[in-house]
Amino acid sequence: MLSSKVILLIAIPVFCALSLVLKENFPFSHYPMYSDPDPISAYYHLEDAEGKALPLTQLTGVRGPNLGKILRKRLSDQAKKLDVGVKSLPREAVDGVARDTLAYLRTQAKHSKQVLPEKLRIMFTTIQFVDGKVEEKREVFFAE
Amino acid sequence: MKRLLHLLWTHLFPLPVVSGLEGALARVFTACIVYYFLPIFSPPTVQPVPVGMAHFVDLTWLGQASSFEIYRQVLIALLVVYASGIALPVVLPVLATAYIALYTLINSQGFTNHSHHILAVVLFSQALAALFYLRPKTGNWLKPSAGLRAWMLVAAQAGIASAYLISVFSKLWNSGFTWLFRSHYIALDMVKTMRQNYYSALDPRYATEPPNVVWMLEHPFWTALLFDLGFFVEALIVLSVGTRKLAMIFGVGTICMHRSINYFMGLEFYQNESMLAVFFVNVPFVVAFLLGQRPMDRLKQTS
Structure with a gap:
């Protein structure tokens, strides 16, 4: 069985990467607000x-x-x-x-x-x- | 350095014990918050710029007043079952999908309203955790097991923390890694946001300058320092996933960041703040603790 540590160390970067690639495709978002002052x-x-x-x-x-x-x-x-x-x-x-x-x-x-x-x-x-x-x-x- | 890394690894992402009462309170609070922010009026009947599942499914029927009213009642019924804790491995994925479908239509109008993302992310993350328990003999059909309760908390925290982390990556990438040094220009965006709020309803409350904006632009170093603090809170909140005390500190810190943005820019983050209060400040844990349920140990480090 995988530990919670390993699962989250995979899941969080995968979710972040998916969101940055998919951009504004609900429920994903790359949250671009105020990102380029x-x-x-x-x-x-x-x-x-x-x-x-x-x-x-x-x-x-x-x-x-x-x-x-x-x-x-x-x-x-x-x-x-x-x-x-x-x-x-x-x-x-x-x-x-x-x-x-x-x-x-x-x-x-x-x-x-x-x-x-x-x-x-x-x-x-x-x-x-x-x-x-x-x-x-x-x-x-x-x-x- | 080696010792620091060892310490970080040892304390990273523990699986906390979530008592039955805490789990129930967290579900009830989440269900109430989702219900409170559900739209009352039907969304638009068009999807001119489809996003997400609207690329594959026509969701415009949800905008018809009659079907929306039924859909809303179904969502409320699902929220009640979710709060009760019955059959979560089935109810949560259905609830998350139904919720995401509704806001996909709302976000398919050519602009994105980010207010509801955090609620969708929480339901989506919890649904993924619940799906893992969609196995016979896991004892999650009448009430969630200790494992599912713990994972529902950690999944929600991970989803919320990821949203803030994504925002950090976007800030770095879109600004060519200069965000920390140019963040004082956000003071100009404060003026912009006030004007946009004014022209939404010609509300005279927003017909003024945001507080201290000239001072901020005259003191770029101190202003950047202030905004950069928020950046680091967003970047580091992920380290508190699975913890209690650290999560509470980051939860309070992030709520303070949202409150200060609200004060300076008039932007509201009620959904984010309420999710932070439930899953990071740990209000359900505090209430359960005060009522005598004090599970301070961690679950065994396995799923």
Whole structure:
């Protein structure tokens, strides 16, 4: 019979290795959150055409951090499909991803019995520490 | 050095004695926690970016309100049987699979919600331990044997510790092994998380700067030291698997780490904290101990 020591010395590395290889395949995960601290941080949020911020979770059930996760995952998949880096994706490919994401959010809003405004904007904000201040720069990532 | 390694090897991964009462309390607490965090509303009826078993099985039927309600009741019934300790070698694998299926659909929406991973990992690890006891004459059909009780505790601890260890490997790998020296930039992620929380519901509680963020960015050395402490807790918790006192120390340390992240970033880790309280801080053991069940010895070092 194997001792608990030997079993765990095999099981723990196997589980860790599997998780690192399989990445985000529930119940496995490689837990990539905050794993690459950078001098620039960024996030996305949703606005209507007039620039009024929208409460994403209340309208779609999707939490704020997940909008960025959805966009990053779709952009990365698109980049793999086109065999380019995410930063080299052509504008039309990025717009396509944004359009698909908004379509998904509308489906989720319907599921939550909510209605999103006819025209939406996805905003992209970068955060940096400059001259002793936290500086945020906002730009339109995609507008319908 | 040789002596240190010998000492480490001698004390690594013991199989503790788990009394019947402690085992029962651990199952009841786990079942209650899993039940508490079960979704009330049906998940989405689509799986646009399938993950895990959704690659092979269409799980969208779980999102239909009528089937979800029945599924939820079945899950609750399985949790009750799990808590009772009856037929664990069969009930646990079924419960783990059913639970994983539900959250696989939830995580097949193009983004990952990591809140429920730890509960799935605990059920999955315990199910593997229980499957080992799926043999006739092991005496685990009406109530779990001493061996199964011990392995359910150790398997849960190993699953939880592995999750933290994986996070350590990802930090090292994704940062090109520079995480420890750049961890102070997480202060910027604290701002990001506050903003994301704000835009979730336009909640004015999150419309401010996280506490001390400017100080943190002005003092990178001390900030990195603070975050690196958490890194080492995550990396070393695995050494406490199977122990009592060390597990309690690491359990409390890891809960403190989650609480401090909650304070600075507004991120919640209730599932992680509750699993740490049950399996590392050993709340069921403490309660059983106070009620007079004091099994301090280790099980014989065989499975």
